[in-house]
Amino acid sequence: MNSFGKSIKRLAAMLLFIMCMALCLYCAVCIAFPLEHYGLIKKYCDEYGLSTARVCAFINAESHFDNLAESHKGAKGLMQIMDSTALWAAEEIPIEDFSPEDLKNPETNIRIGCWYLHRLDVQFHGDRTLIMAAYNAGSGNVSSWLGNNTYSGDGRTLDKIPFEETEKYVNKINFYEKVYSLLIKVNFYE
Numbered sequence: 001m002n003s004f005g006k007s008i009k010r011l012a013a014m015l016l017f018i019m020c021m022a023l024c025l026y027c028a029v030c031i032a033f034p035l036e037h038y039g040l041i042k043k044y045c046d047e048y049g050l051s052t053a054r055v056c057a058f059i060n061a062e063s064h065f066d067n068l069a070e071s072h073k074g075a076k077g078l079m080q081i082m083d084s085t086a087l088w089a090a091e092e093i094p095i096e097d098f099s100p101e102d103l104k105n106p107e108t109n110i111r112i113g114c115w116y117l118h119r120l121d122v123q124f125h126g127d128r129t130l131i132m133a134a135y136n137a138g139s140g141n142v143s144s145w146l147g148n149n150t151y152s153g154d155g156r157t158l159d160k161i162p163f164e165e166t167e168k169y170v171n172k173i174n175f176y177e178k179v180y181s182l183l184i185k186v187n188f189y190e
Contacts, residue, residue, distance in 0.1 A: 033179055034065045035189045037078070037106045044114035050121075053184055055114060057176035058135065061169065067106045076103035079113030089115050125156075129170055133161055136169040 035056060045052045062080035063069035070076050074083060081089075083100040089112040090098035102108045117131065123139060124130035134142040141163070145151040151160050161167040183189065 029183070029188070033060060033176070033183060035180070035183070036065045037110060038189065040107050040110045044111050048114045048118035050114055050117055051177070051181075053181035054173070054177045055110070055117070056180040056184075057173045058113065058117070059110075060176050060180075061172050067109065068104055076100065077109035078106055079109050079116075081109060081112055081116070085116060086112050127157060128174075129158055129161075132170045132173045133158065133166050137163050137166040141166075 038052070041055050041059075042052055044050075045055055059065055059078045062075075063078050065078065067078050069078070069080065071080055075081060076083070076086075081103055083103075086098070086100055086103055089095070093111070093115055095102075095108065095111075098108075103112070117135065120131045120134050120139060124134060124142070130142055130146075133145075142158075145158060145162060146155050151158055151162055153159050161170065
């Protein structure tokens with residue numbers, strides 16, 4: 001085989017390798033960062049003034065987009081909402097004839113989850129760290145941390161998150177939001 005033939009063969013092998021790597025990367029991103037129900041997410045993000053990338057990050061962290069997910073504590077659906085929070089939301093929104101089993105319905109779950117994130121946004125004056133920590137550990141815990149000099153020097157922001165799980169959760173949401181923001185911006189899912 002002449003040198004031109006060998007060069008063509010190497011080029012073809014290299015292109016095949018690059019295509020395989022690109023396909024593997026695409027599959028890995030699709031598995032790690034799924035996106036379902038985007039129309040519903042956008043609808044309720046628009047209604048409650050939320051970032052779609054942030055809500056996608058919460059859903060991925062909470063259930064990995066499994067609308068039938070249920071935690072050992074009883075949180076249900078895509079955004080892992082507790083029955084007590086859902087019943088409160090259903091009264092406030094309002095949602096007629098609501099039952100906690102409705103949390104397995106993607107639209108109901110996303111609607112209530114976005115409503116709750118909006119409530120946390122108002123309660124914590126838009127502080128993203130406080131909102132994320134409250135979604136994981138509860139707003140009562142976050143409020144008590146803000147009143148404790150060990151965790152908050154100014155009573156408005158957290159210097160330290162005392163729950164390791166919550167600190168990891170906040171970091172995960174921040175990372176996931178950056179990834180979803182990029183993927184949505186470049187129309188990865190279309």
